[in-house]
Amino acid sequence: MSEALRNALIKLQAFIGLIGLAALTPLLILAATxxxxxxxxxRCPKPKSIEGEVAVVTGAGHGLGRAxxxxxxxxxxxxxxxxxNLSGAxxxxxxxxxxxxxxxxxxKANVxxxxxxxxxxxxVVGDLGPVTVLVNNAGVMLHRNLLNPEPSDVQLMIDVNLTSHFWTxxxxxxxxxxxxxGFIVTISSLAGVFPLPYGSAYTATKAGTLAHMRALRVELAMEKQKxxxxxxxxxxxxxxxDEVTHLSNTVGITDLYPLLSGEEVARRVVAGMLRGEHEITLPGLASVLYRxxxxxxxxxxxxMMLLTGSSQFSKFLDWKK
Ligand SMILES: NC(=O)c1ccc[n+]([C@@H]2O[C@H](COP(=O)([O-])OP(=O)(O)OC[C@H]3O[C@@H](n4cnc5c(N)ncnc54)[C@H](O)[C@@H]3O)[C@@H](O)[C@H]2O)c1
Structure with missing residues (x-):
């Protein structure tokens, strides 16, 4: 077969593939939804037991990490x-x-x-035994100056919220x-899929952790670490x-969406982790919506972001801590 004919066949094959994919798209969307x-x-799978296992929880001194x-x-x-913050832990x-x-x-450790x-x-191995549960929870959410963060504030957010997960x-x-x-749980945020205006560094770090864990999941599957x-x-x-709560109350986010409690999120996180769930959004409906x-x-x-409440975020412009 000539080179030209082979190239033409490859192109035809790719074209047929694309047409097939386009034709199947509505079905795929329906099936996925x-x-x-x-x-x-x-949520069918039977939960696993972690009795007697050892968990490292980062940012465990406060908030969601404590819960x-x-x-x-x-x-x-x-x-x-x-x-x-050792006293918090x-x-x-x-x-x-x-x-x-x-x-x-x-x-006490800086992640x-x-x-x-x-x-x-x-x-930890000496004190408690080998670690089989890792919860990447430590995070920083707001810059000291929300609208005009210093380069060091942006760097800190990237280091804590994203880079540290590579180190852990x-x-x-x-x-x-x-x-x-083992279990690896990573606390990202809905901001990773619905961008947070005036929170681009936070949004980017949370989208980054989501992508990081998706890549890791594929690597583990390739290595048959099921x-x-x-x-x-x-x-x-x-x-x-407290700062997020204050900000949410001030700009009126709480009028649109009630804030979640650490305890309810923790219950959902641990239940999902034990059933081997891959990605959990809270509220659950958000997983369909963002797709x-x-x-x-x-x-x-x-x-859509403007219509569904992001305009509230324009109040960030007037917000002072
Ligand atoms: N609060 C929210 O509205 C919200 C929403 C979605 C996701 N999240 C995510 O949930 C996680 C926990 O949030 P939270 O509201 O409980 O926060 P929080 O501020 O109450 O607690 C964070 C903890 O992390 C610790 N920490 C910060 N930097 C650290 C570092 N370099 N090394 C070790 N520990 C460090 C802090 O000392 C603190 O104890 C974060 O990853 C956050 O991005 C929070």
């Missing part, structure tokens, strides 16, 4: 509560020990520092691979962080 709805309504630590402890898991451990019969130890995480792992993966994933089991589960969580606004919105032309997406 239905499967999402069914998965939301009936997730308590929820994991409720399931019988020993807790390494990690925070840059100690309070979390105290609460756990008052209620649950598990071991809980507080550790942006790979060396500190290496040391942390050595200490480097430290905690290899032992999980050796044991051929018992290491990766769960990404995308919650709407929470009332865990549908992403099908629209970009200028429509912008208009």
């Amino acid at each position: 239905l499967s999402r709805l069914i998965a939301t309504v009936c 997730i630590s308590l929820e994991l402890a409720k399931k019988g898991c020993h807790i390494a509560a990690v925070d840059i 100690e309070s979390t451990c105290k609460k756990i020990q008052e209620i649950y019969n598990v071991r809980a130890r507080a550790y 942006t520092n790979h060396g500190e995480l290496v040391e942390l792992n050595t200490k 993966k480097l430290v905690f994933l290899p032992p999980m691979k050796a044991l051929r089991r 018992d290491i589960h990766v769960t990404t969580v995308m919650p709407a606004f929470l009332r865990t962080n 549908l919105v992403h099908l629209l032309p970009v200028e429509w997406q912008v208009k």
Whole structure:
């Protein structure tokens, strides 16, 4: 067969493939939407047990990290509560020990520092045992100056919310691979799929974590590590962080969407993690909505964001802490 004929056949094959895909698109959208709805309504897989396992929870000294630590402890898991703020992590451990019969130890570590995480792992393994649950929760949400952040503020957000997940993966994933089991939970945000105006660094870091975990999931599948589960969580606004709550009240976000409690998110996160769910949005309906919105032309997406409340965010312009 001549070179020209072979090239023509390859082009024809690609063209037929594209036509087939275009013809199937409505069916694929319908199937994907239905499967999402069914998965939301009936979460079938049997939850795994983590009794006696060891969890590292970053940012465990406050807010959602504390609530997730308590929820994991409720399931019988020993807790390494990690925070840059040691007293916060100690309070979390105290609460756990008052209620649950598990071991809980507080550790001071900065998640942006790979060396500190290496040391942390050595200490946790010595104190509690090998880590099989990692919760990447530590995060910063608002810049000191919301509208005109300093370069160092933007860098901090990227380091804490995104880069640190590469360091925790480097430290905690290899032992999980050796044991051929584990859970990695990453707290992203709905901002990762519905952009937050005047929060572009936050939006970018949260979209980045979502993409990071999607790539990791494929890598684990290629390595046949089917018992290491990766769960990404995308919650709407929470009332865990005082500054976020103050901002939400001031600009009226709370009139549109009630803030979620740390406890309700933690319950959903741990239940989903134990059932091996891949991505969790809170509220659940957002998982269908963001996929549908992403099908629209970009200028429509912008208009929709304005219609559905993003105009509230223009009040950020007047907001002072
Ligand atoms: N609050 C919200 O509205 C909201 C919404 C969606 C997603 N989230 C995400 O949920 C997670 C927790 O949010 P929250 O509201 O509980 O926050 P929070 O501010 O109440 O708690 C964050 C904790 O992380 C710790 N921390 C910060 N930087 C750290 C570092 N470099 N090393 C170690 N610890 C560090 C803090 O000391 C604090 O204890 C974050 O990833 C956040 O982006 C929050």
